[in-house]
Amino acid sequence: MFDKVTEIVAHMIGVFHIAIEEARMRDVYAQFQAAKLEDPAVEDLLNISVKISAPYTLTDFSPSIEYTPSAADYFFAPDGYGLYLADLFYQPLGQLGLIEGSPDGQAAPLPFFPARPHLTLEPPGSVATITAQVAWMEDDDELYLNEEQAEFVDPSTYLTSLHSLALISKALGATTSEAPLDFSESTLSAALEFYEAISAVEDASRIGETVTVSFGADAQGSFVNGETVEETPVLDDVMPAYFQAENPDVTLEEEESDTEEDGDALADTDPFQGLDGSSSDADTFEIDDGHNVVTGANVMVNDASVMVGWLDAPVISVMGDVVELNSISQVNVLFEQVSFNGDTAASASATINVAVMSNVSSMPAVEDGSTVEDTTPQDLGLPSNWAVTRIDGDILTVNWVSQFSFMTDNDRADVQFTGTNTQIVMGDNTIANVVDLAEIGYGYDLIMIGGNLITINQISQTNVMMDYDTVTSSNGVPVGYSGGDNLLFNGASITNTGLDTYGEMTDNFAKASDAFAQGANSITTDVAHDGAFAGDDVLTVLYISGDLTTINWMEQTNVMGDSDQVHLALENFAEETGAEINLTTGSNAAINLASIDTYGIDSEVRVGGDVYSEALLYQADLIDTDADPLGVALPALANEAVAFLADNMIGPEIDTTNDTEIIATPPENSAGPDLMQTMLA
Structure with a gap:
């Protein structure tokens, strides 16, 4: 026990600590x-005005062909008949005078017979x-190891000759005339x-080329270099x-196609497939032996x-002319x-032209050889x-595609081999x-066409290749050499599904077209009840002025x-290394x-006009x-070919000297994709 004074002081200190704690609200925080x-501090409520607008009214599902009644088309039937109004559209249009299924079981006449639904x-x-599309590459490499x-x-000398060959190829095309194409x-x-x-x-062959031409029905089928074939x-x-x-990793692989007989396999080839080079980015680059x-x-x-497959119909009337061209x-x-080493020889290269042109019916054939149309009942x-x-x-369906690729790879290499393997x-x-x-x-x-029906499918393909390879070696020929072995391949296919048969214009279609030209918006029963439309319930008609x-x-x-120009330094190469050399030019x-x-x-x-x-x-x-190889005669040959095959392509004062300007061969449409001036170019 402390003395009395100490107890009082201690008690006061305790009370003081308690007061401090109460001041700090530690013991009475919840209170x-x-x-x-x-x-609580409450702010004023926000006054928000909500406006709801619903200007559109939901309706029932409507198919693509909509019924828009006019004021005279509404029915005014007695009370109780509204429930049976929907049955109207399930009755034949020729029997719309009565509504079956009235409340009393009797047929009720309508106060007003409606007009034909519009x-x-x-x-x-x-x-x-x-x-x-234009692709341009100049890869004229130069390598000297000696x-x-x-x-x-x-290499500019070869570029001059290449330019001349491009002029020759343009003159050798089927058509060289030009005409404007103005869709206005x-x-x-x-x-x-x-x-x-x-x-x-x-x-006819004019400058030594091999030419094959077929027209009309003779152009239908599959052809390889002018010869008819069963398989391309x-x-x-x-x-x-x-x-x-x-x-083999860079071989162009062609995808399987069920329509190869029709030539569609030519279009199924993926040009990017297998073109990733001889090595993959994911693999370590390896050098072959030798x-x-x-x-x-x-x-x-x-x-x-x-x-x-843009626009077609089983019946088409044309007041003007019909032009159908496939080329x-x-x-x-x-x-x-x-x-x-100074010895020249021709190499085994291949030039291949593959073409498929066919017109097939859209009607599937049945097993006995007849068509579905032949087995369809005629009492429709x-x-x-x-x-x-x-x-x-006018209505236009136009697809114009121009693809031009230019490449030079005139390499110069003076090579010697010092390692065990070289690539x-x-x-x-x-x-x-x-x-x-x-x-x-x-x-x-x-x-129904008030003007003309024009259909043109045209494919023009040209390959030009100039490959003059010069290889020299200083001693011996221990080389596995591959020169030539080039491929020029053109593959074209035009396939039309749906056969058109042409006949003379009939009076009912001619009168309907004249009426449309005067501003009419519908046809008459003379057209709708033509025998060509037997079996159709609702006729869909398009008129093109x-x-x-x-x-x-x-x-x-x-x-x-x-x-390419390659020199191989091979002194004592075979005796010292015994390795093989593989050269591909x-x-x-x-x-x-x-x-x-x-x-x-x-x-x-x-057709009302000509076909x-x-x-x-x-x-x-x-x-x-x-x-x-230096192209001494090529410029003159190019001038002769252009002058002989396409007189309208050059002016009367053309310079026919051999001093052809050394420039890269430009694309035929270098001025830009101007569709209006290149229909017959």
Whole structure:
């Protein structure tokens, strides 16, 4: 026990600590919070005004063909008949005078017989695509591994000759005339000029080329270099040896296709597949045993595919003319020569033109050889209603594709080998232009055209290759050499599904077209009850006041120069190393693949004017293995070819000297994708 004074002081200190704790609200924190919540600070409520607007009223589901009643079409039936009004649309239109199923079980007459329901259709639109693809590569490598450098020819000399070959190839095409294509007016005049141009194509050889020309029905089928074949070659099987044997990883693999007989397999090739070079990025680069020098093995691919099913009908009436043209033009120009230590020889290269052109019916055939149409009963009823839409103007379906590739790989190499393994690659370049279009549109029962029906499918393919290889060695020839072995491949396919049969214009269609031209918006029963529409309940009709124009136009050009100059320093090489040398200066591939597939139905076309229908298959090859590698005679030959084959392509005061300007060969459409000026170029 403390003394009395100490007890008092200690007690006071304790009370003081308790007071401090109470001041700090440690012991009464809960009470403090409760007291604080008794009088919360509340702000004024926000006054928000909500406005709801619903201007649209939900209706029942409506199909594509809508019924829009007029004021006179409403029915005024007695009370109780509203429940049975829906049954009206399930009765034949010729029996609309009575409504079955009234409350008393009796047929009730309508106070007012309605007019024929007015059906409407959305009009179709036009589609136009312009695709211009240009690939340009100059890979003129120069390699010197010897102290005393070999003397080589300047590559610009080969570039001059390549430019001349490009002029020759342009003159060798099926058509060389030009005409404007202005869609602000009718394209009939330009289409007729193209018709006259392809009809005048001849198969005569003029400067030594091999030419094959077929027209009309003779152009239908599958062809390889002018010969009719059952099966077209597979691209893998004709690729140069470098891609097949020595480097199978870079082979162009063609996908399987169930429609190969129709030529669709030409368009199924993926040009990018297998073009990733001889080694994968994921693998460590490995050098094959021995010494390998590659200055060739270049690949150029133009691949274009257009699939169109835009607008068609089983019955078409045309007040003007009908123009239907299908044209395939394929040209290969190959100038090559192999010189090894002064000895020149021709090399085994291949130029292949593959073309498929076919018109097939849209009606599937049954087992006994007849068609579904032949087995259809003929006692079908006629349309009881029709929906009409009109277009004041033209409808266009235009796809214009231009693909141009230019490559030079004029390598110069002075090589000696000091290691155990060597891999020198100065070529092995790849260029690819690819376009793939698919257009699916509209179908009607009747299309009436106040102007002309114009359909043009045209594919123009050109390959130009110049491969002059010069190889020298200082001592002996311990070399596995591959020169030449080039491939120029054109593959084109035009397949039209849906056969058109042409007949004279009938009075009922002519009167209906005249009425539309005067502003009418519907047809009469004279047209709707034509025998061609037997079996249709509701007739869908499209009227076009102008032209219906369909143009699928493809131009593909490959220009490749691979003139290599290689010197091998081989003194005592075989005795010291005993290794092999593999030299590849050729094995180049220039490939054009194009396909146009149009899908429609078999149509009966009634024509008020004339019918111009033609099909052209043109295949030409120009191969020269004896020309001067320095191109002394090529400029004169080019001038002669252009002057002889296309007089309108040059002026009267053209300079015919051999001093051709040394420039790279420009694309034919270097001014830009101007569709209006290149229809017949």
